[in-house]
Structures are given as structure tokens and as C-alpha cells.
Amino acid sequence: MTTRTTVLITGASTGIGAVYAERFARRGHDLVLVARDKSRLQVLAARLREETGAAVDILAADLTQPSDLAAIEARLREDARIETLINNAGATLLGHFIDQSTDDVARLVNLNTTALVRLASAIAPRLAQAGKGAIVNIGSVVGLAPEFGMSVYGATKAFVLFLSQGLSLELTPKGVYVQAVLPAGTRTEIWERAGIDVNTLSDLMNVDELVDAALVGFDRRELVTIPPLHDAAHWEALDTARLGLLADLRQAQVAQRYRVAPCQ
Secondary structure, X not given: OOOOOEEEEEOOOOHHHHHHHHXXXXXXXXXXXXXOOHHHHHHHHHHHHHHHOOOEEEEEOOOOOHHHHHHHHHHHHXXXXXXXXXXXXXXXXXXXXXXXXXXXXXXXXHHHHHHHHHHHHHHHHHHHHHOOOEEEEEOOHHHHOHHHOOHHHHXXXXXXXXXXXXXXXXXXXXXXXXXXXXOOOEOOOHHHHOOOOHHHOOOOEOHHHHHHHHHHHHHHOOOXXXXXXXXXXXXXXXXXXXXXXXXXXXXXXXOHHHOOOOOO
């Protein structure tokens, strides 16, 4: 008899997280769903239990609060049934950097980076010891482009990509799969929470299509999955250029263009 494994999903009450929950439940997994909105979690959990037969636990938590975050970390460390973490919880922030309050910036960084890395840190040692499991981190194409004008949000998503790449190098040899998913604009409530009318935005991807594409990448064991990128050669060229740059870094020598002519 095959044991059902469990997937823990943050930001699971709506949007990307809720669709991930449905997809994994229909794949035969049990779930631990984490979000701030307990009533929405209860409704989603009840529907998934009825429709799929999955065992679904809900944990109402605000991942910017240390006590709530610590409770989720403990569950990840102690519950050996959890073999997959979907690090989906996140937020965005409107406006220019100089107009954003320091407290708002700090909360954004705390949720998009600190919480994400702490949860990954909580589960990774156990997965590595078991030699199996997966960590999926939801990033964004904004993390590739400061030109999009979302400096802090983009920086947090650049962190997510870098972290995922680094963790993959460390954990893949130990049997643990790491995936970074980079959506572009997606039709979720993240816009409403940031004060943007989603109906004023064009060319947003449907959430179901995004998650289904991300799961194709998951099944293929891609490190970086970019559902809106139509020509994969562009990502491959960027990554090849990055590796070429690394080959040209010589820390013991200053580049010729920075050499100062000796005083006469």
C-alpha cells in the first residue's frame, strides 16, 4: 500500500495557493493549508475533502508574525509526512521606493523573503536526510527586471530565484528537488490587496493555466519554470551568459579598465 504524502502550501486560501491545493489533492496527496483567512481555508478544505478524499489540515497564520511563523516551522520540522513545501505566500507594494513607508517595506521583505527562507530552512534538513522531497518557491519575472519599476518587490523575487538556484546545487545531490516558478502578471487578489483594480490590467494570466504550467515544470524537474516565457532559448542564453561572466571573474587581479596610471 502506497503511503499518501503531504504537501504544505502557504498563501493557500485563494489564488495560486488554492489552485495548487486542488491540483495536489487530485494527484492523491494530503494537504496542510496555511493562510491568514481561516474561514476561507475552512471552505476550501471542506470542498477538497469532499471532492478528493484528501486529508486536509488548516493552519491560520500570519507569516509576518514570529509566533505564527514559528508554528509553521515546527510543523515542517516534525511532520515526516510533509514531503513537499509550496512557498507561495507573498505580497506586493504600490508606489515608488521614496514614497513607501519604511514599515511597509520591512513587512514586504519579511513576508517575501524572511518567511520563505525560514520555512525552507525548517524542512530542508529533514528532506535531505530522507533523500526525497521538494521545495517550490514562487518568484516572479519582476525579479529579472528592475525596469518594471517595482524595486523592493522585484528585489525580493530576485532573492527567491537566487535562493532556489543555490538550494538546488546543495540539495539535488541529496535527492531533494527545488523549483523556482516565475509568473508574470496573474489574475489573483494580490492586486486588490495592493489597491489596484484588476479589471484595469490587461494580459493577466489565468491562475489555473499558471499552476498547470508550473506543474508541468515540476514533473519535468525543471529548476526554473517561467510559464509566460514563450522562447525558452532566451532564458538559456541569459543563464549561459551568467556562467560565462563567472568564468571571467579573477579576484586576485583588478580589471585593466580600473587601473590607475602611476603618478609621474
